[in-house]
Amino acid sequence: MFQAMGAHGPTLSPLTSVLLDVVLLGCAFWLLAKPTKRPIFDSLFMLTLVLSVSLIRVVMQPIPNVQPVTVAALLVGAQLGARRGAAFAVLVAMISNIFMGDGWWTVFQAAGWASIAIAGSRLSLVTSTGFNLGRACMASIVAAFWFDLIVSFSILDGTIGFTEFIVYLGHGLPFDFLHMIGNLTFAIWMGGWFTRLLEEDPSLEEIEFAVVNGHGIDG
Amino acid sequence: MALLFASLFLVPAILAEAPSTPWEETHSFSWEYNFETGFISTSPLFIGEQLLVRTSGHAEPSVTAFDLSGAKIWEHTNPESTNNDMSPLLHVPAGQGQCGSWPEMVLVGWTSGLVEALNPSDGELLWSTQSEVVGWGVTGELALDGAFVMIPTRQGIGQYCLADGQQQWWTETGLGWRNGVAVDETGYFMGDEAGQLWHINRTGVATSHALQLGKIRHAPLFTDAGILIHAQADSGSTIGIFNSTNATLTQQFPAGFSPAIPVLQGEYIVTGDSSNMRILHCSSVCVVLDEIPFHTNGEIGWFDNGQIFAPSNLPDSNWGFFTFDDENNLTYSSIEVGLHGYGTASPIQFSDGVTTFTAFGNDQAILRVYSNFEENTTLSTSNLDLGAQLLLFGMFVLLGFSSAFLLNGKREWFLRTSSLFALVLVVLLLPDLSSQWSKSFDEQFSEPASPEEWNEQWPDAWLGTQIIIFEIDGEEYSAGGFVGHTDVLSLTQVACEALDFELSGESTELGWYIDSINGIEGKGWEFSVDGSKGIISVDQSMVFSTSIVRWTPV
Numbered sequence: 223m224f225q226a227m228g229a230h231g232p233t234l235s236p237l238t239s240v241l242l243d244v245v246l247l248g249c250a251f252w253l254l255a256k257p258t259k260r261p262i263f264d265s266l267f268m269l270t271l272v273l274s275v276s277l278i279r280v281v282m283q284p285i286p287n288v289q290p291v292t293v294a295a296l297l298v299g300a301q302l303g304a305r306r307g308a309a310f311a312v313l314v315a316m317i318s319n320i321f322m323g324d325g326w327w328t329v330f331q332a333a334g335w336a337s338i339a340i341a342g343s344r345l346s347l348v349t350s351t352g353f354n355l356g357r358a359c360m361a362s363i364v365a366a367f368w369f370d371l372i373v374s375f376s377i378l379d380g381t382i383g384f385t386e387f388i389v390y391l392g393h394g395l396p397f398d399f400l401h402m403i404g405n406l407t408f409a410i411w412m413g414g415w416f417t418r419l420l421e422e423d424p425s426l427e428e429i430e431f432a433v434v435n436g437h438g439i440d441g
Numbered sequence: 442m443a444l445l446f447a448s449l450f451l452v453p454a455i456l457a458e459a460p461s462t463p464w465e466e467t468h469s470f471s472w473e474y475n476f477e478t479g480f481i482s483t484s485p486l487f488i489g490e491q492l493l494v495r496t497s498g499h500a501e502p503s504v505t506a507f508d509l510s511g512a513k514i515w516e517h518t519n520p521e522s523t524n525n526d527m528s529p530l531l532h533v534p535a536g537q538g539q540c541g542s543w544p545e546m547v548l549v550g551w552t553s554g555l556v557e558a559l560n561p562s563d564g565e566l567l568w569s570t571q572s573e574v575v576g577w578g579v580t581g582e583l584a585l586d587g588a589f590v591m592i593p594t595r596q597g598i599g600q601y602c603l604a605d606g607q608q609q610w611w612t613e614t615g616l617g618w619r620n621g622v623a624v625d626e627t628g629y630f631m632g633d634e635a636g637q638l639w640h641i642n643r644t645g646v647a648t649s650h651a652l653q654l655g656k657i658r659h660a661p662l663f664t665d666a667g668i669l670i671h672a673q674a675d676s677g678s679t680i681g682i683f684n685s686t687n688a689t690l691t692q693q694f695p696a697g698f699s700p701a702i703p704v705l706q707g708e709y710i711v712t713g714d715s716s717n718m719r720i721l722h723c724s725s726v727c728v729v730l731d732e733i734p735f736h737t738n739g740e741i742g743w744f745d746n747g748q749i750f751a752p753s754n755l756p757d758s759n760w761g762f763f764t765f766d767d768e769n770n771l772t773y774s775s776i777e778v779g780l781h782g783y784g785t786a787s788p789i790q791f792s793d794g795v796t797t798f799t800a801f802g803n804d805q806a807i808l809r810v811y812s813n814f815e816e817n818t819t820l821s822t823s824n825l826d827l828g829a830q831l832l833l834f835g836m837f838v839l840l841g842f843s844s845a846f847l848l849n850g851k852r853e854w855f856l857r858t859s860s861l862f863a864l865v866l867v868v869l870l871l872p873d874l875s876s877q878w879s880k881s882f883d884e885q886f887s888e889p890a891s892p893e894e895w896n897e898q899w900p901d902a903w904l905g906t907q908i909i910i911f912e913i914d915g916e917e918y919s920a921g922g923f924v925g926h927t928d929v930l931s932l933t934q935v936a937c938e939a940l941d942f943e944l945s946g947e948s949t950e951l952g953w954y955i956d957s958i959n960g961i962e963g964k965g966w967e968f969s970v971d972g973s974k975g976i977i978s979v980d981q982s983m984v985f986s987t988s989i990v991r992w993t994p995v
Contacts, residue, residue, distance in 0.1 A: 285868055286868075286871060288864070288868070355853075355856075382974070386974060389882070392882050393875075393878070393879050393882055393977050395878065396871060396874045396875040396878050397871070397875065399867065400867050400868065400871055403860070403863050403864050403867050404864055406860050406863075406864075407860040407861055407863070407864045410853075410856045410857050410860045411857055411860070411861070
């Protein structure tokens with residue numbers, strides 16, 4: 223479904239590209255700003271995370287359709303919540319595409335990964351007993367096909383009919399399969415470590431609140 | 442585990458250097474000649490210690506003779522023949538008959554309609570005769586019949602004296618293309634583009650049989666089961682067996698796109714197409730004995746020693762080497778002869794009495810000659826690819842660890858090593874897998890489209906050939922008359938060359954992407970094949986023998 227050569231969807235004018243980037247960036251900041259303002263360390267952590275995953279995506283570009291971002295979005299959504307997961311997805315898509323080629327498809331990539339992050343936040347991939355590898359593997363398989371489907375919509379420019387689109391999707395199945403295997407590998411190798419990295423330690427305020435609350439109940 | 446062990450056997454096939462074939466182990470490069478332009482579309486000919494090669498295309502079409510060391514001896518050119526010449530050279534031993542006597546000669550049929558008899562020793566023109574031209578002249582295989590040569594012309598067949606080239610008679614048949622002639626005791630058989638099989642008796646009376654299998658683009662083959670035809674249609678091809686006694690088709694075998702020219706040895710026939718090479722046995726009926734996936738669309742060389750060679754008509758491809766054993770198995774191996782890419786000419790094997798030579802030529806107009814030598818059992822390390830060997834070693838290690846972890850109950854590490862192994866395997870398989878998948882998918886699900894229409898302003902010579910149109914600044918630039926191209930990239934390259942357009946593109950893991958045509962980059966280029974918009978890379982998009990490709994700037 224993804225990256226078929228010869229079809230890249232509509233080409234954007236420079237002005238439209240800038241507008242699109244502004245809108246995407248606005249979405250990301252809006253998602254990060256709400257519902258509460260984050261401490262500076264949280265923001266720095268998010269920035270580091272976005273830059274690191276973007277860099278990994280750029281470095282892995284020569285391998286077709288092996289997308290570490292998909293699993294990362296799934297796990298960021300699971301650990302940091304839907305909002306920060308979606309913001310992470312939008313920012314990674316934008317930043318990595320500065321190096322890999324920006325265009326109409328960036329919107330679809332951002333939407334694809336953001337939806338995966340939201341799904342990740344709802345799938346209980348991390349429970350009280352820890353990282354649920356089996357569920358994460360299943361989710362990463364589905365995420366591969368879902369993301370490739372979403373991105374495939376970017377080729378619809380009004381000249382491609384339904385049958386052509388289905389044929390286009392059919393041609394991409396080997397690449398979808400590779401995306402799926404890549405996701406599985408990332409989930410198995412990095413899933414546990416990445417979720418622990420993203421695990422939020424409770425703040426002093428939260429600890430104090432819990433302790434006081436506990437004493438109050440005891441009293 | 443079963444999957445892993447199955448993969449274990451796949452890995453060496455993917456990574457390791459292709460194992461040397463018996464042919465490669467016993468042959469070494471001897472010499473090569475680069476014609477620089479044009480194509481070698483037909484098999485060379487070996488006559489009297491000389492190798493004769495015909496080249497064609499828009500460059501100077503010629504027949505060139507070389508000695509066994511590769512020195513050029515003579516060259517004969519026909520500047521009027523500007524299309525691809527596909528009629529094989531025909532060796533005629535000296536003889537005499539009704540029209541007189543003739544020396545040993547080589548007959549050359551040109552697409553300009555000219556047929557020439559050349560002295561093979563010095564290229565001297567012995568006689569020539571002009572046959573009809575309807576856009577194209579002679580494209581099929583000539584045949585000898587006693588004192589005569591049978592010449593298949595564009596719309597008919599003529600009988601000519603070998604002694605002086607005088608026409609005895611000419612009879613109209615259907616519009617033909619590579620319409621080779623076959624001779625039997627009743628007269629002559631040939632096919633046409635309308636799918637009719639023609640029988641012409643020795644006085645020139647023609648009768649036709651509408652087989653409705655598709656275009657017949659080779660000389661029919663006589664088998665005990667009937668006349669074998671491998672006919673080309675838009676949806677594939679069919680191998681048909683025709684009983685000329687009761688004028689019925691007795692057997693049909695479906696086959697792939699763009700059939701090659703079938704060859705016959707005794708009761709065995711080898712056919713090829715864009716999907717498979719196959720071998721049939723024909724006695725009272727024909728039976729397919731075996732088939733092997735391979736892409737070939739031109740001549741097939743089948744030599745007395747049982748070796749079968751076929752050019753793979755694909756970009757960056759090697760040659761196919763086949764053997765057929767006593768248990769009816771057709772085996773295939775790819776051989777490296779230093780010529781890669783499109784090709785339709787069969788190689789030739791010949792001997793000077795001491796050494797056996799094999800000469801290969803392809804669409805790059807490079808002739809490479811190999812000679813055999815005693816088998817050298819010393820392992821050469823110069824061809825070892827260290828990177829591939831290390832990767833192979835790494836994969837075996839992964840597989841080993843994976844199995845060990847599984848047996849020791851270490852589930853997490855088993856999953857890690859096996860998933861990494863699977864990822865590497867799929868990455869390595871992907872280019873071939875996606876290419877084959879796309880082809881199969883296209884063949885199964887090619888959608889109906891409103892085809893490009895014939896433009897009355899185009900020359901007749903383009904009828905029945907591949908045509909390409911470029912839309913530039915609101916104007917259409919067309920080039921046509923191309924044959925034998927199987928994908929959009931190859932056709933586009935040759936058309937740009939013909940129109941003197943600069944073509945630039947890039948090769949990616951997913952195929953070729955065209956960046957600019959004639960210096961125009963714009964917002965990209967789109968193409969359509971016979972009205973269907975191209976949605977995969979240009980080197981994976983197939984074209985058929987009469988396809989019209991249109992390039993449009995986005």
